[in-house]
Amino acid sequence: MADKIAVLIPCYNESKSVGKVVQDMKAALPEATIYVYDNNSTDGTDQIARKAGAVVRYEHQQGKGNVIRSMFRDIDAQCYLMVDGDDTYPAEYAREMCDKVLNEGTDMVVGDRLSSTYFTENKRPFHNFGNSIVRGSINRLFHSGIKDIMTGYRAMSYQFVKTYPVLSKNFEIETEMTIHAIDKNMQVDNVIVDYRDRQEGSESKLNTYTDGFKVIRTIIRMYKDYRPMQFFSLIAAILFVLGTGFFIPIFMKYLNMGVVTKIPSLIVICFVILSAIICLFSGIILSTLVQQHKQNFEFQLQEVNMQYKRLFPEG
Structure with a gap:
């Protein structure tokens, strides 16, 4: 009842x-x-x-x-x-x-x-x-x-x-x-x-x-889960800033001397920037899925409203 x-x-x-x-x-x-x-x-x-x-x-x-x-x-x-x-x-x-x-x-x-x-x-x-x-x-x-x-x-x-x-x-x-x-x-x-x-x-x-x-x-x-674009964009921004910050000295030294002296550091920096790009696209994809979930929720809400009317016809 x-x-x-x-x-x-x-x-x-x-x-x-x-x-x-x-x-x-x-x-x-x-x-x-x-x-x-x-x-x-x-x-x-x-x-x-x-x-x-x-x-x-x-x-x-x-x-x-x-x-x-x-x-x-x-x-x-x-x-x-x-x-x-x-x-x-x-x-x-x-x-x-x-x-x-x-x-x-x-x-x-x-x-x-x-x-x-x-x-x-x-x-x-x-x-x-x-x-x-x-x-x-x-x-x-x-x-x-x-x-x-x-x-x-x-x-x-x-x-x-x-x-x-x-x-x-x-x-x-x-x-x-x-x-x-x-x-x-x-x-x-x-x-x-x-x-x-x-x-x-x-x-x-x-x-x-x-x-x-x-x-x-x-x-x-x-x-x-609910704001993936903002969440992963923040991580992407942090990684991108870190990667860029470490890359600039290496790039400036290359411009002055014509040689890259820190190859291992450059490899790590490339991975950091690549991770930033992956995070950004992950946020885009997940935000699309969240939007689809919200649309499905509206249909679920309609079904619940129908159940409510059956249970409480006077409500």
């Missing part, structure tokens, strides 16, 4: 807070179905969530990305509200976020923590720094204006959920979702939400350095 609003709560050992999150969401969105997907918790998270009134399901592959893949695959709804089970996001903004999807046709609503209380509430300075770096780099690389890239509080449309290919397995999933929405020209809105730090005794599952590195690696990978 399809839901009008599905609240999605991925959880791993959130027994201290998941009950309150479920109750708050039921109060804010009484018509919604609350889904808690337990990701191998060992502290009774599933029992507490079920007692609070949530529909509890299980994902045994560890990682937030794996949980979200199962959620998006299993559940049909007009609006999906994703929220973490750690009670850091107030439920009072849920209605506003869902209304933007249901009434204004927004594909993704981002719960923007960084414009409110995040930097004062969050006690992990490297997380603050990392969020700012990720936001700045993605907005520059992809020419967007999204205020919070890594927030776990989002409302999404059926069209977004059913056309989004989940590739990441862990916490880099939010970055991947954001870039997908930007690249596919979907309507994205920001709603400023308050943020509160975790309850005492509740531990974050995010490793500052390991997961931070994964997020940066995801940005680079997706920039290569």
